[in-house]
Amino acid sequence: MPKVVVTGLGLVTAIGSNVEESWGAMLNAQDGTTEITSFDTSRYKVHRACELKGLNSNNNRGTKNRHTVYDCLSAATKEALQDSGILDYRGLERNKIGISVGTLAGELSAFEHRLRDHPDSKASGFSMDVVLSYPPMTLSTQLAEDFQIEGPNVILINACSSGNHAMCWAFDMLQDQKVSAMIVGGSDVVPQTEFTHFHNLKALAPEKCQPFDKNRQGLVVGAGAGVLILETLEHAKKRGANIYAEIKGYGLSSDGFHMTAPHPKGEGAIRAMEIALDNSELSYKDINYISAHGTGTPLNDKMETLALKAVFKERVQDTPCSSVKSMIGHTMGAASAIESVVCCLSIRTGRIPPTINYETKDPECDLDCVPNEARSKEVKFALNNSFAFGGNNASIVFGRV
Amino acid sequence: MKRRIAITGIGIISPLGFGHEEFWRNLTRGVSGIAPITSLDVSDYPCKLAAEVRGLNPSDYLGDKGLKYLTKGTKFLASATKLALEDAGLTQNDHNLEHAGIVIGSALGNYPQTTDYTYDILKYGPEKLLPMDSYDVALNSSINFVSVFLKLTGPSRTVSSGFTSSTDAIGDAFSLIQKNKADLLITGGVEQISLDSYLIFLMQKLLAGSQDSTPEISVPFDRRRNGFILSEGSYVFTLEDMESARRRGARVYAEITGHGLTYMGAKKFNTEQKIDRVRTAMEQALAQAGQSKDSLGLICANGNSSRLTDLVEAKAINALLGDRAKEVPVSSIKSQSGECYGASGAMQTASCLLAMDKSTIPPIMGYEVPDPECNLNLVLQEKRSQDIRVAMVSSLDYSGNCTCLILEKRDM
Secondary structure: OOOEEEEEEEEEEOOEOOHHHHHHHHHOOOOOOEEOOOOOOOOOOOOEEEOOOOOOOOOOOOEOOEOOHHHHHHHHHHHHHHHHOHHHOOOOOHHHEEEEEEOOOOOHHHHHHHHHHOOOHHHHOOOHHHHHHOOOOHHHHHHHHHHOOOOOEEEEEOHHHHHHHHHHHHHHHHHOOOOOEEEEEEEEOOOHHHHHHHHHOOOEOOOOOOOOOOOOOOEOEEOEEEEEEEEEHHHHHHOOOOOOEEEEEEEEEEOOOOOOOOOOOOHHHHHHHHHHHHHOOOOHHHOOEEEOOOOOOHHHHHHHHHHHHHHHHHHHHHOOEEOOHHHHOEOHHHHHHHHHHHHHHHHHHOEEOOEOOOOOOOHHHOOOOOEOOOEEOOOOEEEEEEEEOOOEEEEEEEEOO | OOOOEEEEEEEEEEOOEEOHHHHHHHHHOOOOOOEEOOOOOOOOOOOOEEEOOOOOOOHHHHOOOOHHHOOHHHHHHHHHHHHHHHHOOOOOOOHHHOOOEEEEEOOOOOHHHHHHHHHHHHHHOHHHOOHHHHOOOOOOHHHHHHHHHOOOOOOEEEEEEOEOHHHHHHHHHHHHHHOOOOOEEEEEEEEOOOHHHHHHHHHOOOEOOOOOOOOOOOOOOEOOOOOEOEEOEEEEEEEEEHHHHHHOOOOOOEEEEEEEEEEOOOOOOOHHHHHHHHHHHHHHHHHHHOOOHHHOOEEEOOOOOOHHHHHHHHHHHHHHHHHHHHOOEEEOOHHHHOEOHHHHHHHHHHHHHHHHHHOEEOOEOOOOOEOOOOOOEEOEOOOEEOOOOEEEEEEEOOOOEEEEEEEEOOOO
16 A cells, blocks of 8 residues: 655644744644634624634635635645645646545535625525535535646535545545545634534633633634645655655544534544554554644543543553644634644644643643643654544544655 | 455435335336425426425334434435345344444535524524524534434545535445445435525526526436436445455345546536546546456446536547447436436446346436437336446536446356
8 A cells, every 4th residue: 555645734724824824823822712703793602713814815705804714725725735846746647636625614604694694595596606605515626626636526524523534535545546646624714603503502612722621611613724735655755745744544433422422431532543543553652742632622621531541541641632722723624634734743843732721730631731832842653633523533643754 | 355345235215215126116117206396485496397305204214203303314314324224134233333334425415404504593693592403404414413323433424526425425435444444334325405405506507497498307318408407315325345244144236346536527628628537437447346348237327417417428438438339238317316416326326236136227218319429328218128247337526526436246
């Protein structure tokens, strides 16, 4: 089976509109949480989210201050493609580059804006721009169009583990040699619909996201995108590409337990991590950094700690495990794609981003969550966890090349 | 050695009936599922026909508990899944299902109910809505429901790639089992007719009769074709590692041996380039199966009565087969079933498996005017008896992928 490597990275987050800014802000422990401006929150108990600040929106889907999922995705894709230099490769076959993108809601936010302006359009008809952005697949076909990519093209919809699912799908396509490179990512903004869904489930924190803290109150919804360029090692070497990391393997599982609550003992999470390690032919002892799912909800963090203890046994306190969601919010379908970028950067730079807003130890979450300050540490292997609503789990192992 | 993948169960909720027996009986008798739309008010719009699922009583399959919180699509998918498991000889608490997963394709998923929920938020205010109001309103929540309902612990995902969604999902399930990521996967597709989906296709002028005042017909490869007629339903299969299927004495409908996919949607592609992409996907699928065009005994075509995609597909088949185009029968069931968009590939796969199983090819109904540009060995008006060992399912999106599967029947 061919090896699969990462050769380009792109990020859009609430704390930066590219990799350099976002990563710098993460290492500086910056909090991206602000008052929500894209819709009126006066009828809610929570008014904060990690919305985007600096992104220039210049395609016809978005209007001012209304970033679309596609805006984020295309900005991160542009950066990742440039970073990889793949489009400059003379031997490039555009029909051998595929696209897989994860999203939770697609362009739901754009639809909401339309509905606020024209409430009757739900029943009596849509404008053409809504029609053309309604099917989630238009995200990836538009990307193919704009960047002239001609390989197979899919959207993976798996709530908050969508990004990792897109990575796994791409990994399989590359291992099967159906393509030689893949643009992989996740993208979401903050739709009022999803905000309401989380709000009414009482899953939202009123002020800030505090993963693994005793007083954590829930998640903060975030907007953003993460994109990675994956290639077979052979393809990357042939064109002399700069390699960030290798994808060693992945594990998928379901809780089969509840539509919104995680399995209390983390059985699904344990299975995803163990399969990922097994698939990578690694032991838990080899992992130097864990990018936690760490949403900051009371249930998730407790469950994830139990699962990590089951998998990492005596090493659990010695393996740093942080959640960038404390800084950029829970970007849903984009989260695990962004965290994949974080894993690659930690391998590349030997720096581990912190879990911020950490104030009070929780005996039920007694992990080394890299509290409040970034840390320097050599990272040979990193594990990226994502455990979505509906019990949809995907863990990926990245390794240094 | 690579694992071999068997299809051991078929579950169908369709406009042509529930369960594969009723579906097949109607299909081979020339019964049509297409009729005036009743679930939507389309009096203001030109297209009046659709193939709707009628008379489904989900509690027959799912019990009575909690049904009111489920969307139409979830009811379709969960019911079809129950039928597939039963057909595969698996009970709900079967130990073989313990590590099973679910991979389903859907172009729109529960998007219509998600936007209904959005509408309610804006109209009534968020404080008026209860947590259960959004129980099943995520794009992928149908799959989550089935995974929770059956307590599945294996991989679960929703693939959304337009009209090839379910074909891509089946190809994905095939690849996951081959790579030891699961031993048993539930796979297939689901779509539901809603005003949203109707308007999306109407406004893009993809529906039959939406471009001009020509009659609304669904006759694949006929020169009069002018668009597709919308359909809905769910088509679900159990895919298993061949060894474990044999060990438990399961019936094997066929083996999946090849999966090819290419992208044909680029706006700059001319018809010739699209044809080339479709042919490439077909060749990839055959090559992975270790087969050639010479062994193909049936093509279950995408043929959905669209002007361009039917032409592209017909020419690609000719390019692939050369002289054999005269011999290899081509079937499309969409004259009776309509176009089930994201679930179409799974629908075609169902008809393909049943055709292989019964050694009978279902016909295209209502075909009158041959199109010299779509010169194929079409099975018309009457079902045809034929033994089929190797068959291909081809699936085309009007602006995305082309995905093909190879199915093989082996003597056990």
